[in-house]
Amino acid sequence: MTALLEINDFTLEDCLSVLKxxxxxxxxxxxxxxxxxxxxxxxxxxxxxxxKDIITFGGDKDSVSFIxxxxxxxxxxxxxxxxYIEERKNISNNSNFTLNVLxxxxxxxxxxxxxxxxxxxxxxxxxxxxxVAKIGLNAYCKKILIDEEKENL
Amino acid sequence: MFTQIxxxxxxxxxxxxxxxGTGFLIRNDGLIATAYHVVGSKKENFVVLLPKMSDLxxxxxxxxxxxxxxxxxxxxINTLQDVAILKADMTFxxxxxxxxxxxxxxxxxxxxxxGYPHCSTDGRRSLxxxxxxxxxxxxxxxxxxxxxxxxxxxxxxxGQSGSPIVSLKNGEILGLLIGAWSGSSNTTISLGGIDPxxxxxxxxxxxxxxxxxxx
Numbered sequence: 096m097t098a099l100l101e102i103n104d105f106t107l108e109d110c111l112s113v114l115k116x117x118x119x120x121x122x123x124x125x126x127x128x129x130x131x132x133x134x135x136x137x138x139x140x141x142x143x144x145x146x147k148d149i150i151t152f153g154g155d156k157d158s159v160s161f162i163x164x165x166x167x168x169x170x171x172x173x174x175x176x177x178x179y180i181e182e183r184k185n186i187s188n189n190s191n192f193t194l195n196v197l198x199x200x201x202x203x204x205x206x207x208x209x210x211x212x213x214x215x216x217x218x219x220x221x222x223x224x225x226x227v228a229k230i231g232l233n234a235y236c237k238k239i240l241i242d243e244e245k246e247n248l
Numbered sequence: 249m250f251t252q253i254x255x256x257x258x259x260x261x262x263x264x265x266x267x268x269g270t271g272f273l274i275r276n277d278g279l280i281a282t283a284y285h286v287v288g289s290k291k292e293n294f295v296v297l298l299p300k301m302s303d304l305x306x307x308x309x310x311x312x313x314x315x316x317x318x319x320x321x322x323x324x325i326n327t328l329q330d331v332a333i334l335k336a337d338m339t340f341x342x343x344x345x346x347x348x349x350x351x352x353x354x355x356x357x358x359x360x361x362x363g364y365p366h367c368s369t370d371g372r373r374s375l376x377x378x379x380x381x382x383x384x385x386x387x388x389x390x391x392x393x394x395x396x397x398x399x400x401x402x403x404x405x406x407g408q409s410g411s412p413i414v415s416l417k418n419g420e421i422l423g424l425l426i427g428a429w430s431g432s433s434n435t436t437i438s439l440g441g442i443d444p445x446x447x448x449x450x451x452x453x454x455x456x457x458x459x460x461x462x463x
Contacts, residue, residue: 115324115462116461117326117458117461117462121326121328124393125393127392128391139391140327141289141327143327143390143391144284145283145329145390145427146330146390148388148429148430149330149427149428149429149430150427150429150430151283151409151426206291210290210291211289211291212289212291212325213291214322214323215327
């Protein structure tokens, strides 16, 4: 399987360094509280609306949790050669390619696809990307394929 | 001043503005703070409505539905503490109040709130001032992250989320209004479209230092 993107051996610290200081601090606290469970931390970041003990006034009460769609699109971006072709090309052809560009580009692309504010996805993408970098993109995509096949059985 | 910097946050849909809540200018280049739940996660055509009054003592015509919407985008989000920062296509040329913290005030101290109650439910646009006091200072835990909040002794209504809590001592912004305490009750009751769990004077506000941290 040929990697669709160049994902270097970024560490978690590399990925978190892209975040704003308040985001980095929150993610570090959450990772500690959740025993470094990336999936749990991503879910908390994406689904929280402050404290459950507070009834919030105003806003859009029809917001639906999109965590599964987000994770699905993240996998499609990295592993599906039929989708997000232009977006991956733009990243790879960017002469200023940095981890910052990678994370913000993925967040923007997925946000656009799901109709979700990209800013909400930056920290979750950064965290998930560190997990991908840990095992390598090819191995990650192979694992996704195997998991999907198991689900379809 | 607060008549010029406390704004309605809304969404422009089919030529009509659906009001969602309150926000306030925190920087002269158009940065606005509000509660995250006012804007939510969906990508929408967010707008702020330019003020229609220069004097709080003016009579506000509730039948006047005209408005001057300015486009804005979401700049930063903090889901755990329920804060969002928007960037509006506008410049404010006056002096803005400083962002402070509940650390600088005492329980029992008088504070003011400026907001738009009922704007999100009834289409009512009326900048309303309330005076109350700090009833308690609390730490609220969300997924292991504790945040400083204050309880203010007043009942607030939908549309007021995102309202600034203002020190009457020095005019600084101490906090941002989030909502009413509910204690995670799983029961949902609605009487005439109102949840009775909201009808009390335990209103929670997030300390403004968390807004400063996001800048």
